[in-house]
Structures are given as C-alpha cells and as structure tokens.
Amino acid sequence: MEINYRDxxxxxxxxxxxxxxxxxxxxxxxxxxxxxxxxxxxxxxxLDTTGVDEPxxxxxxxxxxxxxxxxxxxxxxxxxxIDCVAMCVNDLVCQGAKPLFFLDYIATAKLFPQQVTEIVxxxxxGCIEAGCALIGGETAEMxxxxxxxxxxxxxxxxxxxxxxxxxxxxxxxxxxxxxxxxSNGVHSNGFSLVRKLLMxxxxxxxxxxxxxxxxxxxxxxxxxxxxxKGILELLGHFSIKGLSHITGxxxxxxxxxxxxxxxxxxxxxxxWPIPPIFHLLKEAGQMQEQSLYNTFNMGIxxxxxxxxxxxxxxxxxxKESGYPAYLIGKVIEGQKGxxxx
Numbered sequence: 001m002e003i004n005y006r007d008x009x010x011x012x013x014x015x016x017x018x019x020x021x022x023x024x025x026x027x028x029x030x031x032x033x034x035x036x037x038x039x040x041x042x043x044x045x046x047l048d049t050t051g052v053d054e055p056x057x058x059x060x061x062x063x064x065x066x067x068x069x070x071x072x073x074x075x076x077x078x079x080x081x082i083d084c085v086a087m088c089v090n091d092l093v094c095q096g097a098k099p100l101f102f103l104d105y106i107a108t109a110k111l112f113p114q115q116v117t118e119i120v121x122x123x124x125x126g127c128i129e130a131g132c133a134l135i136g137g138e139t140a141e142m143x144x145x146x147x148x149x150x151x152x153x154x155x156x157x158x159x160x161x162x163x164x165x166x167x168x169x170x171x172x173x174x175x176x177x178x179x180x181x182x183s184n185g186v187h188s189n190g191f192s193l194v195r196k197l198l199m200x201x202x203x204x205x206x207x208x209x210x211x212x213x214x215x216x217x218x219x220x221x222x223x224x225x226x227x228x229k230g231i232l233e234l235l236g237h238f239s240i241k242g243l244s245h246i247t248g249x250x251x252x253x254x255x256x257x258x259x260x261x262x263x264x265x266x267x268x269x270x271x272w273p274i275p276p277i278f279h280l281l282k283e284a285g286q287m288q289e290q291s292l293y294n295t296f297n298m299g300i301x302x303x304x305x306x307x308x309x310x311x312x313x314x315x316x317x318x319k320e321s322g323y324p325a326y327l328i329g330k331v332i333e334g335q336k337g338x339x340x341x
Contacts (some may be wrong), residue, residue, distance in 0.1 A: 054162055
C-alpha cells in the first residue's frame, strides 16, 4: 500500500487552494515595478532610481513574536500580517529608506487555506499602507513541528535611499529635540511578559474592559502602526537627524541606538498620554518604571531627533498626515543612554 505526501501530513491541494485564495490580496499591492505574478521561483522587481543619485538598498527582516499566541487564543488572524509588515518597514524608514517590496514566510503544522488567506490579507493591507509590493513568499506545511492550528510568520523588506540622505544619527547634537509618534498600543514586542501577566496566571483575553471599549484580547491584537508615509513626508521638507523604532527593549534600549557617543536622551515623563493598556500591565505585574520602559513602547512607537526650530513644523506635518505626535524630550550631553525626568 502506497504511503504518499498526504499520509505524511502535507496536503499539496490545500496549498494550491491557499494560493488561489490569497492571489487577490497579493495583486492589490503590485506597483508598475512588479514584473510577472505569483508562481515564479523568485519575485521580480524593476528598480526605478529616478531622482536618486547614489541608490543604496536597505534590507530588514522581522517577525511578530509571541503576539501570535494571542491571535491563536482569540482565533483572529487578520491583523497579524499588518504587524509583520510594520516591524520590517518601520525599521527601513529609520534609515531614510522608502520600502520597495516585501516577502513573507508562513510556517504551520497543517495548512488551512482560509487561515493563511487571512494572514496574507493583513500582509497585503500592511504593504499597501507602507507603499510597497508583496512580490512573493513561502507557505510551509510542517506536520509535527507546530501545534495544530498554530503557525509562525516572518517578513523581509527591501527599500531604497540616496546615499547622501541616509539617516544615521551622526549629525545629532546636544540640545536637539526629540519628538515621539504615538503607538497603537503594545504593538508586537513584550508579549512574552504580556502573556505571563494576562494569559498564564489567569486568562483575561475575553474580559471586556470599559476603558478600551473592547476585550483585553482585542486591545492587544491592535496592529503595529506603520509610520512610513508620515516619515517620508517629513523627509521631503525637514532635516530629520535620527530615527528610532521603539521595539524590543522599549525606550531604554532603542532611543540611544540613534545617538552618537557622548550624548544621551532626556525624556519628560508627562509629555504624552500613556495608553490605558500599559496601566493595566503595570498593575497586573506590579511593575516598576524601569521595567516598563525597558520592555514596552509606553505609547510611543517611533522617536525622531531634529533641530529645536523645526519642532512646530514637524508636529503640524505629522498631525496633517494622521500621526499624533508629541515633543517628549531633548538630547543632552552624557553617557549614551536615556533618563526620565
């Protein structure tokens, strides 16, 4: 009696069905630079360097981490793809790069076409928001490797920047202003702690919270904000000296990454509204301030450095683009790091 691939747990037909279902969302992201469609051994993209004197490609890869566990429990898979895109493209724009294209990787124990399509639908939405094309990916069915119904998602993005316009923080000096762009909640970092506080001790994901106007699980699944269009708009009109994407390690680890040696960031505690979800996490874990700012974004997903005389113009531009932003601190002399005042 023949033992085939399906007997081993891999359903090739389900894979074909998933590709058919996701195709409509993939093609929505395509720009005139995309050559061909799905099904090739590689994604083709025609590089347009108009207006770029010395083109430099910037690449980044990332995943969603254990936020996926919240999605599994809530049986919600439509926003995880946005998170995956955001984690990659927000990193690219920190160096002044415009995202060009994106590739995804989805691995699962058993391929359920509708579930994979929901994930890709979110990836498509994120790519459209970031202005980049989804030109390919991999969906791997790996029986025995993951729990049934669970999966992992990762992404890879490539962008372009003119060499002379690369943002590396080297021009930042003492006295420069720090502007924080509001986050959409917890985003995609710190979820190992979130799960310990709100799932492992006592699963509170389906608990309705009046302040959120939704369940705790729904609040946690709010997708990572994509800052690309707002930042690219700024780069056309202002001198942005440095950018930090507030991800794993929170404020304390990420803000200093853009600073030259001998400079530190001074952040004002009450300079922006902290979303209620962080108060809930603080109470659930009896967390100290240091731990909070070293784990979560605390309501600020991106921080930029600029000259003080450009602050008002930048804040006005971000507001017009739909990105709430606040003057949250300044650059000071001192050991490279961050202090709260």
